[in-house]
Amino acid sequence: MISPRNLITALLGIIPALTPQQTNGNSRWGILPQLLFPQFLTNNPLPFGFPWGLLTALNSNPYTSSPNTGVIRYYDFTVKRGVIAPDGYQKTVLLVNDQFPGPAIEANWGDTIQVTVNNQIAAPEEGTAIHWHGFLQTQTPWFDGVPGVQQCPIAPGNSFTYQFKAELYGTSWYHSHYSGQYTDGVLGPIIIHGPNTAHYDIDLGPVLLTDAFHKQYYDLIETVMTPLDKGGYPEPPSDNNMINGKMTFDCSTVAAGDTTPCNSDAGISKFVLTTGKTHLLRLINAGSEGLQRFSIDGHQLTIIANDFVPIKPYTTTVVTLAVGQRSDVLITANQGPPTASFWMRSNISTICSSTNQPNALAAVYYNNANTSTSPTSTAWDVPDPGTCRNDPLSLTVPQFPIAPAANPAVTHEIEVNYIINASNNFLWTLDSQSYRADYNQPVLLLAEEGNDSFIPDMNVQDFGSYPTVRVVVTNPTNHSHPMHLHGHNMFILQEGTGTWDGTIVNPQNPQRRDVQLLPANGYTVWQINADNPGVWPYHCHVVWHISAGLYMNILERPEDIKNAKRIPMIMAQTCTDWDAFSKSNYVDQIDSGL
Numbered sequence: 070m071i072s073p074r075n076l077i078t079a080l081l082g083i084i085p086a087l088t089p090q091q092t093n094g095n096s097r098w099g100i101l102p103q104l105l106f107p108q109f110l111t112n113n114p115l116p117f118g119f120p121w122g123l124l125t126a127l128n129s130n131p132y133t134s135s136p137n138t139g140v141i142r143y144y145d146f147t148v149k150r151g152v153i154a155p156d157g158y159q160k161t162v163l164l165v166n167d168q169f170p171g172p173a174i175e176a177n178w179g180d181t182i183q184v185t186v187n188n189q190i191a192a193p194e195e196g197t198a199i200h201w202h203g204f205l206q207t208q209t210p211w212f213d214g215v216p217g218v219q220q221c222p223i224a225p226g227n228s229f230t231y232q233f234k235a236e237l238y239g240t241s242w243y244h245s246h247y248s249g250q251y252t253d254g255v256l257g258p259i260i261i262h263g264p265n266t267a268h269y270d271i272d273l274g275p276v277l278l279t280d281a282f283h284k285q286y287y288d289l290i291e292t293v294m295t296p297l298d299k300g301g302y303p304e305p306p307s308d309n310n311m312i313n314g315k316m317t318f319d320c321s322t323v324a325a326g327d328t329t330p331c332n333s334d335a336g337i338s339k340f341v342l343t344t345g346k347t348h349l350l351r352l353i354n355a356g357s358e359g360l361q362r363f364s365i366d367g368h369q370l371t372i373i374a375n376d377f378v379p380i381k382p383y384t385t386t387v388v389t390l391a392v393g394q395r396s397d398v399l400i401t402a403n404q405g406p407p408t409a410s411f412w413m414r415s416n417i418s419t420i421c422s423s424t425n426q427p428n429a430l431a432a433v434y435y436n437n438a439n440t441s442t443s444p445t446s447t448a449w450d451v452p453d454p455g456t457c458r459n460d461p462l463s464l465t466v467p468q469f470p471i472a473p474a475a476n477p478a479v480t481h482e483i484e485v486n487y488i489i490n491a492s493n494n495f496l497w498t499l500d501s502q503s504y505r506a507d508y509n510q511p512v513l514l515l516a517e518e519g520n521d522s523f524i525p526d527m528n529v530q531d532f533g534s535y536p537t538v539r540v541v542v543t544n545p546t547n548h549s550h551p552m553h554l555h556g557h558n559m560f561i562l563q564e565g566t567g568t569w570d571g572t573i574v575n576p577q578n579p580q581r582r583d584v585q586l587l588p589a590n591g592y593t594v595w596q597i598n599a600d601n602p603g604v605w606p607y608h609c610h611v612v613w614h615i616s617a618g619l620y621m622n623i624l625e626r627p628e629d630i631k632n633a634k635r636i637p638m639i640m641a642q643t644c645t646d647w648d649a650f651s652k653s654n655y656v657d658q659i660d661s662g663l
């Protein structure tokens with residue numbers, strides 16, 4: 070029985086038995102006094118307030134009108150191993166600046182973000198590369214951070230500096246894109262301040278929802294990539310679920326013989342709301358596999374943005390977030406006296422995902438509540454519909470309307486499926502090909518050289534120079550997949566089970582976002598304006614599924630890439646360095662590499 074014990078351990082965790090350093094390293098997430106946002110206004114104030122002037126979410130096309138502030142936000146990330154116990158079960162992890170979850174990147178709309186990544190992963194050494202999820206990278210397609218695609222991995226001991234513009238605003242995250250590394254902790258939130266699209270008083274910042282795995286990522290991927298008849302298992306279950314990197318765990322459930330240090334009272338995240346005020350929570354599913362259903366007892370939540378797209382607000386009790394997705398939600402503290410407290414919950418769907426402990430808790434206190442006591446509130450009773458779908462497209466209407474071309478220049482049909490190969494390995498396919506990266510041959514650099522003889526493993530889909538491209542993705546498997554496209558927000562024209570009937574939801578202003586759940590035994594139809602020359606990953610964001618090949622490279626405007634010849638020399642340098650490393654060290658690429 071999981072649930073009753075889970076509640077009891079969470080009660081014990083109100084007064085944690087481990088220090089923040091023991092559970093989360095140098096991270097400040099989830100502990101009181103809480104961080105409020107914008108943080109940088111106190112650290113690095115802007116001279117003239119917010120730089121977007123008269124631009125609002127309603128009067129400006131976000132894809133064409135981002136301001137140029139001239140401000141650069143500098144960050145320095147060191148990625149290395151550490152030992153922490155986020156939920157009380159000790160684990161050797163991979164951390165950014167010794168923090169789990171990693172530090173926030175914060176900027177204004179129109180700022181430039183510069184991050185130097187120092188790869189200090191040792192014993193064993195590993196490459197790395199960091200992807201800035203949801204960023205368009207229109208002027209800098211080489212800084213998207215995917216090894217074997219836009220760069221070679223950052224070799225151990227080396228540093229690499231990314232620089233890109235905040236062209237969109239809202240909530241996102243960064244994560245390693247090197248095999249399953251981010252499952253071990255290389256991830257953190259990104260906040261881009263822009264015009265408000267709905268009124269709120271206080272920005273409480275990111276709320277990261279992450280399924281937790283007690284084994285290290287390499288062992289999990291090894292299981293995924295092992296032949297089925299030799300104990301391979303395509304969907305390793307998560308051990309726990311966490312809010313801002315914290316949750317308690319019932320150590321009496323660990324397998325007999327497992328002597329890993331474990332403490333059942335690690336502590337949970339705490340939030341303080343000001344009575345009567347409206348607060349912004351930036352929900353991020355930064356997990357590896359689990360579909361999250363987020364709620365706060367006794368309160369309605371108003372969704373005002375999905376991914377980097379402000380939408381017309383709508384109110385709900387449960388927010389559904391697949392891996393990679395974000396929702397900005399508002400909560401008003403008007404459901405009790407200033408001493409009231411409530412549970413925040415995020416439940417992994419046990420129908421759609423594989424987990425041994427689905428329920429994460431955090432405590433929400435009104436400002437005069439005793440933060441050393443447990444909330445006693447009752448959960449919303451909203452049964453999991455079990456459909457593994459996002460909210461209906463009819464509910465998610467962008468604030469700034471954009472109509473996609475009714476007759477796109479070209480339509481591609483792409484199928485998600487799986488094969489069991491001759492060695493009895495379970496592999497996912499996208500357009501009949503299972504992907505495998507060549508870390509030493511980034512596709513973008515080949516494209517710039519005009520080399521279009523990509524090997525099949527690279528799974529390159531050439532979109533040519535068509536101005537508009539529609540893609541009908543079909544999924545005859547019984548798994549839903551959170552499909553993510555880099556370099557664009559997709560117009561999501563329609564989604565559902567069965568086959569597409571040709572209809573489009575809100576054809577004058579369909580939902581746009583960068584991750585959309587592809588229903589099991591169903592389809593998603595999306596479209597883009599192909600105005601961003603580059604090599605853009607399109608893939609499932611479930612870590613095990615990318616590892617097992619559910620990935621393709623979309624080659625957009627190859628002629629422009631070849632003719633522009635703009636890729637900086639430092640991109641080739643990543644390959645010189647990686648070639649040197651990989652000549653003298655064995656690179657143990659057991660999966661697709663991403």
Ligand SMILES: *[C@@H]1O[C@H](CO)[C@@H](O)[C@H](O)[C@H]1NC(C)=O
Nearest residue numbers: 083084438439440441442443
């Ligand atoms: C808050 O709750 C704790 C635990 O029940 C208790 O020890 C403490 O005295 C309380 N503080 C106040 C100010 O009531």
Ligand SMILES: *[C@@H]1O[C@H](CO)[C@@H](O)[C@H](O)[C@H]1NC(C)=O
Nearest residue numbers: 072364387416448449450451
């Ligand atoms: C989340 O899980 C808890 C514990 O099982 C349950 O009481 C609650 O109703 C669930 N919440 C939702 C929204 O499903």
Ligand SMILES: *[C@@H]1O[C@H](CO)[C@@H](O)[C@H](O)[C@H]1NC(C)=O
Nearest residue numbers: 294490491492493494496660
């Ligand atoms: C099956 O896939 C695995 C994992 O990619 C690979 O190592 C193996 O060589 C493949 N087997 C065959 C016969 O292609």
Ligand SMILES: *[C@@H]1O[C@H](CO)[C@@H](O)[C@H](O)[C@H]1NC(C)=O
Nearest residue numbers: 510515518520521522523524
């Ligand atoms: C083109 O790229 C492939 C790798 O996909 C490589 O094997 C080949 O040598 C390259 N051709 C030229 C002419 O550089």
Ligand SMILES: *[C@@H]1O[C@H](CO)[C@@H](O)[C@H](O)[C@H]1NC(C)=O
Nearest residue numbers: 420421422546547548549589
């Ligand atoms: C999905 O299909 C696989 C293979 O046919 C089967 O083993 C599994 O039980 C199915 N899962 C669901 C949720 O239907």
Ligand SMILES: [Cu+2]
Nearest residue numbers: 550609611614
């Ligand atoms: Cu998937």
